[in-house]
Amino acid sequence: MGPLAPNGIISENTNFLLAFFIGIAFGFVLESSGFSSSRKLAGIFYGYDAVVLKVFFTGAITCMVGLLFMSLFGWIDLDLVYVNPTYLTSAIIGGVIMGAGFIMGGFCPGTSFTGAAIGKIDAMVFVGGLFIGVYGFAFTYPWWEKMYMAKYLGEPKVSESLGMKDGLFGLLLIIAALLMFVVAEWAEKKFPREEY
């Protein structure tokens, strides 16, 4: 049956419409979880607030469990689900830039929009920086192209490269996530911050 759009069950346009509503819901959940506060977001790097880790990892393992079960029931063909191709060099460099920007700016791209939406000036400045980066990259793309396309790995799955079943890797990831949550909550108590 699924995925809906590639199998022609819903049209591309319906797909975009659904994406629009899901996007709004995503923004709403981000804002109501406190993700529009740069102090709360940056807390993950200093240990006083691990809500970023908890929300995103809970989202990831919930989605993983849901997809694996739907695949098990024959509701979705995971081979047809789009996976971002991996370009190792640009993934590492991009990760470093994104992480540095996160620490310095206190937002990641999505949360900066939630912050800007409720009128936070620092978030608006961050969004401005985001656009400068996007356009800067686009206009100077030929300079980076070789590095950008380097070390193409296709669409590797961790479970495949470890030679284990998807389900088993899923269980290990769930346990790893829960252990991280325990450590994060310990850190929140260990490095408390009075007011933020």
Added chain:
Amino acid sequence: MKPLKLLALFIIPLGIILAAVPADKTRRFKLSADELLQEAGAGVQFISPDVIADMLVQKDPSLQLVDVRTPEEFEAYSMPGAINIPLSNLLSDEYTDILNQDARMNVFYSNGSVYANEAWMLTRQLGYENNFVLEGGLNYWFGNILSAQAPAQTSPNEEFAKYDFRKSAATALGGGGVVTTEGSAPTVKAVKPAVTAKAKKKPAGGC
């Protein structure tokens, strides 16, 4: 601490279930019976032996011949550059990369065209592209390409062009009665230029 415990209580059992069940190995057919019937009826899967002969002579790298007969039959005779994927093993994982790709053109052949057609139907239903069937199979290949019969004197020019092409292709591919009388070593060298010149005419004859 409470929400974390709740989450753990809920999600760990689900994870254990996922780890315990076997991985989903079933393959779902991607084409409906109607769509397949339409394609099979139109005969879109068939590639004329003349086209294959031309590609073989030109050493076209996009051509991948796939012998779907048994390994014994494959050992006894196979077409140049062919690989053996017995029909009974067609769906095994080791062949997926060969059958499901968009770079090369796989052409199935068997003695007739029945088994090759079965292979095509299976791969097509799985949604794989670029798989074809050698029209007429090896029987036609032997009878009409490797040992082409001269057309009657009154035949149209196209028939003669086709015959000329088939004869030179047969020599280049080392088949047919012609080669056995001449020996194999010199024929390859001798024929190559003649074939490339003739090859241009072939599509007109073949189609």
